[in-house]
Amino acid sequence: MAKLNLNRVDMPIQDPKARGRNFSEVTLGYNPELSLEEALRCIQCPKPLCTQGCPVGIDIRDFIKPLREGNMEEAVRVLKSKNNLPAICGRVCPQESQCEAKCVVGKRGAPVAIGRLERFVADWEINSAYKAHVELPKPTGKRVAVIGSGPAGLTCGADLAWRGHQVTIYEALHVAGGVLVYGIPEFRLPKRIVQAEIDNIAALGVEIVLDTVVGRSVTIDELLADGYHAVFLGTGAGLPMFLNVPGENLNGIYSANEFLTRANLMKAYDFPRYDTPLKMGKRVAVVGGGNVAMDAARVALRLGAEQVYIVYRRSEVELPARHEEVEHAKEEGIIFHVLTNPVGFVGGGRGLVTGMECIRMKLGEPDASGRRRPIPMPGSEFLLPVDTVVVALGTTPNPIIAATTPGLQTTPHGTLVADEETGKTTKDRVWAGGDIVTGAATVISAMGAGKRAAASMDAFLKGGA
Amino acid sequence: MYPIAAREELAPNIFLFRIEAPQVARKAQPGQFIMLRVDEMGERIPLTIADFDRERGTVDIVFAAVGRTTRKLAELQKGDSIANFVGPLGLPAEIGRFGTVVCVAVGYGMATMVPIARALKEAGNRVIGIAWARQGEYLFGLDRLRAACSELIVSAGNGADHSSFVIQPLRQVLQGGQPIHRVVVIGPACVMRYVSLTTKPYSIKTVVSLNPIMVDGTGMCGACRVAVGGVTKFACVDGPAFDGHLVEWDLLLARRCTYTGNEDQLSTFWQCEHCAQW
Numbered sequence: 001m002a003k004l005n006l007n008r009v010d011m012p013i014q015d016p017k018a019r020g021r022n023f024s025e026v027t028l029g030y031n032p033e034l035s036l037e038e039a040l041r042c043i044q045c046p047k048p049l050c051t052q053g054c055p056v057g058i059d060i061r062d063f064i065k066p067l068r069e070g071n072m073e074e075a076v077r078v079l080k081s082k083n084n085l086p087a088i089c090g091r092v093c094p095q096e097s098q099c100e101a102k103c104v105v106g107k108r109g110a111p112v113a114i115g116r117l118e119r120f121v122a123d124w125e126i127n128s129a130y131k132a133h134v135e136l137p138k139p140t141g142k143r144v145a146v147i148g149s150g151p152a153g154l155t156c157g158a159d160l161a162w163r164g165h166q167v168t169i170y171e172a173l174h175v176a177g178g179v180l181v182y183g184i185p186e187f188r189l190p191k192r193i194v195q196a197e198i199d200n201i202a203a204l205g206v207e208i209v210l211d212t213v214v215g216r217s218v219t220i221d222e223l224l225a226d227g228y229h230a231v232f233l234g235t236g237a238g239l240p241m242f243l244n245v246p247g248e249n250l251n252g253i254y255s256a257n258e259f260l261t262r263a264n265l266m267k268a269y270d271f272p273r274y275d276t277p278l279k280m281g282k283r284v285a286v287v288g289g290g291n292v293a294m295d296a297a298r299v300a301l302r303l304g305a306e307q308v309y310i311v312y313r314r315s316e317v318e319l320p321a322r323h324e325e326v327e328h329a330k331e332e333g334i335i336f337h338v339l340t341n342p343v344g345f346v347g348g349g350r351g352l353v354t355g356m357e358c359i360r361m362k363l364g365e366p367d368a369s370g371r372r373r374p375i376p377m378p379g380s381e382f383l384l385p386v387d388t389v390v391v392a393l394g395t396t397p398n399p400i401i402a403a404t405t406p407g408l409q410t411t412p413h414g415t416l417v418a419d420e421e422t423g424k425t426t427k428d429r430v431w432a433g434g435d436i437v438t439g440a441a442t443v444i445s446a447m448g449a450g451k452r453a454a455a456s457m458d459a460f461l462k463g464g465a
Numbered sequence: 466m467y468p469i470a471a472r473e474e475l476a477p478n479i480f481l482f483r484i485e486a487p488q489v490a491r492k493a494q495p496g497q498f499i500m501l502r503v504d505e506m507g508e509r510i511p512l513t514i515a516d517f518d519r520e521r522g523t524v525d526i527v528f529a530a531v532g533r534t535t536r537k538l539a540e541l542q543k544g545d546s547i548a549n550f551v552g553p554l555g556l557p558a559e560i561g562r563f564g565t566v567v568c569v570a571v572g573y574g575m576a577t578m579v580p581i582a583r584a585l586k587e588a589g590n591r592v593i594g595i596a597w598a599r600q601g602e603y604l605f606g607l608d609r610l611r612a613a614c615s616e617l618i619v620s621a622g623n624g625a626d627h628s629s630f631v632i633q634p635l636r637q638v639l640q641g642g643q644p645i646h647r648v649v650v651i652g653p654a655c656v657m658r659y660v661s662l663t664t665k666p667y668s669i670k671t672v673v674s675l676n677p678i679m680v681d682g683t684g685m686c687g688a689c690r691v692a693v694g695g696v697t698k699f700a701c702v703d704g705p706a707f708d709g710h711l712v713e714w715d716l717l718l719a720r721r722c723t724y725t726g727n728e729d730q731l732s733t734f735w736q737c738e739h740c741a742q743w
Contacts, residue, residue, distance in 0.1 A: 172683050174502055174509075174549040182685075211551045213683055217488050238685040242697065249690055249697060249716055251723045258686035266508060266680070275533055276508040276680075277724050351719030398684050400702065 006109025009038040011116050016331040020301050023186045023269055026328060027091075035120040039068045042112045045104055050114060053102035055448030056089075056155070058082045060099055060114055067121060073132075076125045079118065080132045084158040084201060085151065085447065087126055087193045088180060090119025093444045094322050126196045134204060137164040142461040145170060145228040147214045147401065150178020152234030152434030152446035152453075154201055159454035160232075161204040165461060168228075169206060172213040175265065178236055180443070182265040183257070185295050187302070188325075191264075215400035220408075220430065230429045230457050233416065234450060237395040237435035243287065247345030248391075252281060252353040256288070256296045256392035263299045281387030282306045285356050287342055288392030289314070294325040296390040297334045308334050309384070313341040313361050313374040337384070339363070341376065345389065356384045397436045405430075415439055423453030431457055466546035467501075470523050475605035476598075479529050480539050481515065481576065487522030489514075489552045495580035496558025496674065496706055499524065500682035502549040503537050510534045511679045513651070513705070514553060515576040524552070527576035527606075554682050555705045559672070560584045564646035565591045567638055568614065569660050571598070571631060571652025575606050577674070578651050583613040585649075591615045593638055593645075597631035597656075599623055631656060632663050645669050650709065654718055661709030673709035675700045677720055692716050 012028040019026050030038065048061040059078055066074035079086050095101075095115035103111035125132060142165045146157040149171040157167045175181050180194045202208060212218065220231055240255035242248055259278070262268040266276035284300040286293050289312035300308045310329070312319060316338050319326055330336070337358070344357040360380035363372035397414045407427035409417040416432045418425045423433040433449030435441055471483035489499060498513045510532075515525040530539035541547065558581045566585050570578035575596050586592045594614035598604045601621040611617040618634045639645060648671040650660040657673040664671045677700050680686040684702040691700050694711035698704065 172551070173681065174551075182681075211549050212488065213551060213554065216552065216554055217492060238683070240685070240687045242687070242690075244697075249692060249720065251719060255687040258680055258688045261680050261686055274506045274508075275503075275537075279723060350722065351716070398702075400684065 004043070004105065004108070005041055008041065008110040008113045009034050011113070016328075016333075019187065020298075020332040023302055025190050026187050029123055030116055030120045035067065035117060036070075038113050039064050039117055041105060042068070043105060049102040049104060050099040050112075053099040055098065055444050056083050056451050058099075058118070063121060064112075064117060067117065072121065072124050072128075073130055075121045076130065076132045079121050080125075080134075083118075083447075084155055085197045086118050087122035087197055088151070088189060089444055089447070090115050090117075090122055091189050091193070092184060092442075094442060096323065098444070123193075126193065131200070131203075134162065136162065136204065139166065140164040140461060142166065142229045143168070143227055144230050144232065144457065144461070145223045146232045146234060147220075148172075148178055148234040148236055148434075148436075149176035149198075149208060150180065150234060150236050150434065150446065151443045152236070152436075152450040153178070153232065154198065154450070155447040156232045156234060156431075156433065156450035156454045156457075157206045158201045158204055159451055160457060161201075161206050163454070163458045165458070167206045169208045170212045170214050170218075171208060171210050173265065174210055176208050176210065182261045183292065183295070185260065185264050185299050186269075187298070188295065213400065215404040220401065220405040220427075224429055229461055230431065232423075232450070232453055232457065233401060233425070233430065233432035233436055234434045234446070235398060235401055235436050236446070237415075237440045238398040239396045239414075240391070241393045241396060242391055243342055243393065245342060245344045247347060247353070250345050250347040250353040251351045252279065252387055253345060253389040253391065256286075256292045256390050257395065259296050259390045260292070260299065263303065269299075269303060278303065279388075280304060283309075283386045284388040284390065285309045285311050285342075285384060285386045286390045286392055287311045288394070289319040289321060289338075290392065290394070291321045291325055292394075293390075293392035294321045294329045294334075296392050298329055298332060300388065300390065301332055301334065305388070309337050309386075310334055311337045311340050311342060311356070311358065311384075313339065314371060315339055315363060318371050339374070341374065343381070346383070353387060353389055354385065356386050356389060358382055358384050395435070395440045397439070413439060421452060422456035423449055424456060429460075466548065467550040468546045469541055469543050470521075472541070472543045475527065475576070476603045478531070478539075479527065479573070479603070479605060481525055481527050482538070482541075483523045483525050484547065484550055485522060486524050486550045486552075489524050489550065490517045490519050490522045493517040493524060493553040494557030495560065495584045497553035497555050498682070498705060499526065499550055499552030500554060500679065501526075501538075501547055501551070503534060503541070504548050507537070507548060508534055509549070509680060509682065511554070511676065511682055511701070513573070513577040513674065513676070514580070515573075516580055524550075525576070527573045529573060551682065555701060556703070558584070558649075558674075558706055560588050562589045565593065565643060566647045566649060567593045567595065567635065567645055569595045569597075569631065569635060569648065569650040569652065569656075570610060571596070571650075571656045572603075574651030574674075575604070575610055578649070579606070579609050579613045581649060581651075582610065586613060586615060594618065595620065595631065595634050595638070597621065597634075632659055635660060635663055639664065639667050639669070647672065650674075654714070654721060657709060658712075658714040658718075661712070661714075665710050671709040672706050673712060674705050675707055675712070675717065676705065677717060678723060691720075
């Protein structure tokens with residue numbers, strides 16, 4: 001047996017200088033040779049630990065095996081038997097803290113690049129004539145309404161369709177995909193890929209109804225009375241949080257949701273070919289340290305900003321963003337102001353923001369979250385001249401459904417009360433999963449919740465209740 | 466796709482479109498709004514629901530063709546379709562038995578006030594309508610508004626102060642001796658501001674219908690944030706109706722002008738000296 005290569009195979013990537021000015025995908029994916037080389041690093045454990053690290057339980061070893069043997073169709077089949085959105089997960093999952101963190105190879109060197117292999121297999125299917133054929137069972141005659149077409153809703157809907165139920169997904173926006181289309185930028189997750197995955201789910205017989213704000217256009221109780229046997233709520237955490245400091249409503253200060261929605265969903269980067277504008281300045285501050293903040297900063301750069309700052313109140317160690325995203329942002333020239341917190345904004349003519357008042361922070365003892373608590377340093381205030389600000393501090397659930405659905409209990413954080421394992425809510429025949437239950441989290445955790453809820457709903461629907 | 470069942474130019478450059486959207490018509494309430502996108506390249510814009518017919522499944526919208534999207538919309542004809550039409554959004558207008566209510570309707574408000582005035586009258590209120598336009602040719606839909614109100618005062622023209630001719634009849638009503646329990650005003654932001662300033666000394670609850678910039682219209686983007694009584698609200702989910710005495714108008718007007726640099730010059734129809742300062 002050949003000696004194990006302790007280093008993973010690098011994935012081709014766009015040059016940082018060039019990519020900072022375009023919206024094409026940053027990482028280019030493996031070619032067949034590279035994927036084979038990396039796949040051969042998998043030692044095919046008799047009892048693989050990697051699968052335990054996967055929120056949707058992909059049989060990782062078993063899709064890598066046919067990949068090594070050049071049997072792509074079998075690799076696709078194994079992968080998609082557990083994951084409906086592999087081309088998306090291969091790109092945006094935090095593999096380093098999930099499957100790859102469990103990989104045995106990682107004990108001696110770099111773990112197998114599972115995410116890159118997943119992406120390679122999924123992209124192969126999208127670009128080939130082969131379509132993983134799913135043998136659907138006999139229809140059960142049960143109807144399910146899924147609210148929200150983001151990762152939780154798509155996964156839940158597809159899993160229920162696999163089990164023979166008739167699924168309708170309701171989406172408020174004019175495109176399906178939720179955060180996959182309005183939030184995550186083109187250069188990190190091409191919309192062509194999202195659409196291909198959604199088309200695959202529609203091919204299972206899942207109906208997707210756009211332009212429908214459930215709670216306004218139709219209520220949950222109306223859906224239940226209208227012949228749906230069960231409902232899954234996957235409406236995410238869509239309400240942006242702000243800093244609540246003076247001057248925050250000045251022009252040029254956006255929530256990350258608005259900034260990214262204009263750029264991604266509405267394609268403001270292609271204005272005026274597309275009608276939606278996005279007013280961008282030259283000096284942009286993005287407040288926050290998560291993946292959304294990195295996305296916003298890198299979008300700002302691509303839209304022509306000369307200087308883009310990440311302003312984060314803790315230190316670089318505590319940045320919640322994926323390491324890879326932070327590295328990519330730095331390579332592209334994003335400037336990090338860590339241990340810095342905004343305390344107010346000042347404006348000029350036309351109500352436009354001209355500066356952000358900041359204070360330096362130091363780290364104290366760990367707080368309830370386990371991270372060291374940031375403490376303001378009196379006298380360290382300074383003014384950061386900026387003309388655009390993006391507030392990326394996180395989101396909370398949209399209250400429309402909770403407010404219009406009697407019997408749904410919410411927590412003080414506005415999230416829905418639901419069983420952690422099954423997603424069952426406090427209302428009869430209604431399940432929920434994803435950010436609407438957990439608060440803002442990851443694509444894959446929402447998918448895991450959608451999957452678990454689908455299993456519970458299936459048991460209920462087949463129980464004949 | 467949502468077909469255009471009827472199209473009418475109510476006044477120069479002001480259009481009524483009747484859209485086939487049964488799902489919206491089924492749930493629409495006075496005071497709510499819709500979001501639309503004209504075509505695949507289009508932006509999403511909010512428009513107030515001017516009327517609805519649940520049986521025919523249609524919703525009326527009225528707009529002045531002054532911006533990129535509304536001009537594109539105005540080019541469409543009966544039988545054409547628009548790409549997206551979502552609603553009803555926002556909270557319905559507060560309808561109660563208040564007593565005597567003055568409804569001030571300016572611009573597109575002459576149409577969108579109709580269902581609100583009608584509901585107020587049906588709830589047992591005496592409804593005094595005031596319709597105003599800068600020039601007589603911009604007065605439209607008065608028969609429908611008159612039918613929805615108990616009485617309608619029509620006024621046109623400008624005094625030295627741009628809005629004086631809408632304020633004058635309002636002042637006369639306020640000073641006329643009869644108790645006024647509420648004022649509802651729909652129109653350009655500057656007019657709603659003037660009306661709110663006028664009613665404030667009388668301490669009469671004044672409800673305005675705000676129309677800030679929105680992207681999604683469901684509470685997601687925060688573009689439509691307005692300050693009301695010192696608290697930041699989202700017009701799309703907390704409104705669009707707010708207490709005009711508590712709205713921070715300078716902020717609202719500034720935020721509405723975020724993109725005027727990107728759009729062609731706005732028509733003078735919407736301008737007042739408060740807007741002109743920006």
